[in-house]
Amino acid sequence: QSVLTQPPSVSAAPGQKVTISCSGSSSNIGNNYVSWYQQLPRTAPKLLIYDNDKRPPGIPDRFSGSKSGTSATLGITGLQTGDEADYYCGSWDSSLSAFVFGTGTKVSVL
Amino acid sequence: EVQLVESGGGLVQPGGSLRLSCAASGFTFSSYWMRWVRQAPGKGLEWVANIKEDGSVKHYVDSVKGRFTILRDNAKNSLYLQMNSLRAEDTAVYYCARTTFSGGMDVWGQGTTVTVSS
Numbered sequence: 001q002s003v004l005t006q007p008p009s010v011s012a013a014p015g016q017k018v019t020i021s022c023s024g025s026s027s028n029i030g031n032n033y034v035s036w037y038q039q040l041p042r043t044a045p046k047l048l049i050y051d052n053d054k055r056p057p058g059i060p061d062r063f064s065g066s067k068s069g070t071s072a073t074l075g076i077t078g079l080q081t082g083d084e085a086d087y088y089c090g091s092w093d094s095s096l097s098a099f100v101f102g103t104g105t106k107v108s109v110l
Numbered sequence: 111e112v113q114l115v116e117s118g119g120g121l122v123q124p125g126g127s128l129r130l131s132c133a134a135s136g137f138t139f140s141s142y143w144m145r146w147v148r149q150a151p152g153k154g155l156e157w158v159a160n161i162k163e164d165g166s167v168k169h170y171v172d173s174v175k176g177r178f179t180i181l182r183d184n185a186k187n188s189l190y191l192q193m194n195s196l197r198a199e200d201t202a203v204y205y206c207a208r209t210t211f212s213g214g215m216d217v218w219g220q221g222t223t224v225t226v227s228s
Contacts, residue, residue: 035214037155044205044221045147045155050214088155092213097169099145099157099213 003028004089004102011108016079020105022072022089028100032092034072036065039086048087049074081109112136112217114206119222126196126226132189132206132219140164140184143209146191148202149221156202159191160209173199196226 005023012018022034036049047056049065052072064075072089089102118130130146146158159180160169168180174193181190189206203223207215 033212033214035212037215039155044218045215046218047214047216050210050216051212056216086154090155090157090214098171099160101155101157104154 003093003096003100004091006087006089006102006105008103009106009108011110012079013110014079014081017075017077018079018107019076020074020087020089020107022074022102024070024072024091024100026070027095028070028091028093029067029072030070031094034065034067034089034091036063036072036074037088037090039088041085045088076107079107079109083107084109112208114208114217114219116204116206116219116222119204119224121225121227122196123228124197124226127192127194128196128224130191130193130204130206130222130224132191134187134189134208137208137217139182139187144180144182144189145207145209145215146180146189147205147207147215147218148200148224149205150199150202153202158204161189193224196224198226200224201226 010018033051037045038048039045052067053065062078087105093100113135115133161180177195179192203221205221206219208217
């Protein structure tokens, strides 16, 4: 039930910046909060961003979130090898009465 | 320490049943919505079900409606997922997660693996 679309993969050199887009609709991103999750290999997901642009305690400010209309973006600056992971956006969908995740994006550090 | 620990996964035949448990500690369990999220092998995250703080409201993904039931026991600080009529496509790692007021999931368990196969 992936109604949020993300690019399959993004990559950049260490120290550089990457952005991950998350495209939805008025029933989800357009009218509800967006959250972002990082999943390192073989581990449980971890909350990176909530309420569109807020970071939980302990999440470095290299990670940022934004939302505009029916799309959201996750930015990672100062890319590190430890950032290699899968990243997912998520939002409540009011029409489906369901939480929907994005298709996921694999970040690679060249 | 805020923690969620899942248990109850295993190998089950198609058509069988399984009950997953999630033990919460370190926070006031009865003050939070809770969720189950699953991840099939090599696939992305899929939300499965929600339950309100007092258990009065529940939501399910279409693919499990009528087969899965989300439950909670606030006296035992525990969340459950009763899974019936299991199918091969239910094979996944199942995570329980604490849900914030705005819908994000800020605490996750380590996951429990369910394999549906004959």
